[in-house]
Amino acid sequence: MSSPYLFDVTTDTFDRYVLENSFHKPVLVDFWADWCAPCKALLPTLTTIADSYAGELLLAKVNCDEEAALSERFGIRSLPTVVLFKDGQPVEGFAGIQPESAIRELLIPHIGAAPEPVAAAPEPADPAAEATTLLDTGAIAEAIALLQQAIAEQSSDALLLLLARALGEHGELDDAEQVLGAISKPEQHKEAISQLKTQWVFKRQAAEYPAAELLTSRLASDPHDSEAAYQLAILGLARQDYENAMGGLLGLMQSDRSYADGAAQKTLMQVFDLLGGANSLTIQYRRRLYQLLY
Incomplete structure (x- = not known):
């Protein structure tokens, strides 16, 4: 059905x-x-x-x-x-x-009771807006179904961009990359495409790391386990828990700034670009990073 x-x-x-x-x-x-x-x-x-x-x-x-x-x-x-x-x-x-x-x-x-049906209910006027709402509330499978139907009827770069985001959040990264490739004017969506690809980098990294529970246990046993701290932060970024992940990266910089050739600082800069300069977390953690560095 x-x-x-x-x-x-x-x-x-x-x-x-x-x-x-x-x-x-x-x-x-x-x-x-x-x-x-x-x-x-x-x-x-x-x-x-x-x-x-x-x-x-x-x-x-x-x-x-x-x-x-x-x-x-x-x-x-x-x-x-x-x-x-x-x-x-x-x-x-x-x-x-x-x-x-x-x-x-x-x-x-x-x-409660279902609303009374109305005759000839119109189709949603703005599938992009409805799909965005679904994504923001975590209803990813619903958003994918809605977007695929809307694109089948009349494709647009905006809908393709949303579908790529939805597929990425669903873990279907290869399919998401293919959808991005179908965007007709990528230069007009350069920032959004770059942000999605950065998020997918974190997801692909996270797929290679141990479970968060194991990494947390390792840190509890050895608070100076830099590898566990870094990998735990990447897992947080993959699930979009940005604040805790950024806090973990900043803490790693404080304890082991040179870990993996400065990976913590490089990753923080990627997150700043991902969230955008006006984001409150970017502002907060950029200030804390500069205080640490200078």
Whole structure:
């Protein structure tokens, strides 16, 4: 079923796309499997319900054959099982086939009734604005679906730039690079393209490093472990936790300025360019860097 509010999640993406999104709007999670005929019968009903809320309810799918860890994590014993997440917690759910009316009644205490449908509802006037809002609230899969549909109807450099950003945040860096290559007038978007590529450099670096928990443990055992400090800062930059990452880089400069031929200072300068000179974090940390240097 095609819907801008429907997306797949895996063990690796569940916390970000379901739990984090559920602090902004409820997320209905459909635990299913390809061999499960009732699952296939239920999905159109769930999609219709999600569409009726016009973006106020998201619908995620978990393929239990491929994501057994999620099934164990939430104690899934039969399929289909549907669970509603809100504010990071499961708040309601049911197993098996349920009529649409019963599912809607179950949702009302948590999200209210769906708005009454209106005839011939117009398409969004500005898909770029809607996609930007989705990205800013962490609904990346929704933004990708919306942008791909909009570009299929009428492409533009602005939409391609947003799609590249969305794909990059989704971890699809090679696809994101290809989308940037399709921009017809890159010189007009030079700064934005440069910022995206810098962010992707951090993501590619981070993919080669140990998990944050291990690096944190190493620093707890040895506060002078410069490699762990630097790699932890890069992991922070990859997930756009700029303030903590910049603080870590500045701390590394204070303790080991020459580490990796001044990598901490060079990386800080990259972050300043990424965020822009007017950004409050750039202003704050540039001042602290200059105080340290001079």
